[in-house]
Amino acid sequence: MRGSTRAQVRSAEPLPVTPGVRRLGWCLLGLAIAGFVTCGVGALLGFGARDKIRKLQCRGNLDQIALLTLIYCGDHDGWFPPAGTWCDSVVIPSGDSMRWLRCPSAPRARGGYAFNAALNLRDRGQLDRLETIPLEFDAVGGWNAAGGSELFTPRHRGYGYIAYADGHVKQHVPEDLADLTWNP
Numbered sequence: 001m002r003g004s005t006r007a008q009v010r011s012a013e014p015l016p017v018t019p020g021v022r023r024l025g026w027c028l029l030g031l032a033i034a035g036f037v038t039c040g041v042g043a044l045l046g047f048g049a050r051d052k053i054r055k056l057q058c059r060g061n062l063d064q065i066a067l068l069t070l071i072y073c074g075d076h077d078g079w080f081p082p083a084g085t086w087c088d089s090v091v092i093p094s095g096d097s098m099r100w101l102r103c104p105s106a107p108r109a110r111g112g113y114a115f116n117a118a119l120n121l122r123d124r125g126q127l128d129r130l131e132t133i134p135l136e137f138d139a140v141g142g143w144n145a146a147g148g149s150e151l152f153t154p155r156h157r158g159y160g161y162i163a164y165a166d167g168h169v170k171q172h173v174p175e176d177l178a179d180l181t182w183n184p
């Protein structure tokens with residue numbers, strides 16, 4: 001009985017801390033901090049890279065959609081498609097291209113872009129300064145969405161992409177929209 005009490009007292013005594021143990025402790029703490037910092041920076045870089053890839057994909061989608069729209073115009077004496085069926089009229093006939101209508105930052109939406117409704121059945125050849133006229137853009141509204149700047153969605157960290165009637169694509173913040181020719 002007395003022996004076991006002595007053993008308990010002995011086991012409760014702190015272990016002697018030798019310089020080697022202390023060094024090992026600091027080493028482990030250093031490794032933990034280094035690991036934490038590396039993981040944090042890695043995660044940040046990962047988010048940034050993913051975001052960049054989504055932006056590139058979105059821009060690529062609008063490049064393709066705008067190109068298909070210009071091809072459509074070429075095949076229809078210069079006329080833009082009906083705004084209410086633009087996805088069906090322009091993109092679907094080109095074959096395996098559904099993915100171009102999905103913005104990678106809104107993967108659940110079947111259609112992540114809208115058509116400028118002011119271009120509904122307009123003659124492209126009659127329009128001036130095509131490079132200032134929005135054609136298709138990042139938007140809410142889904143399949144065959146058509147409208148104006150009210151549909152623009154800056155879903156890429158405050159930015160959204162706009163394809164213009166001359167085929168070029170540019171990123172914008174909502175404050176830019178007032179300067180564009182939405183109703184040519």
Ligand SMILES: [Zn+2]
Nearest residue numbers: 058103105138
């Ligand atoms: Zn997008």
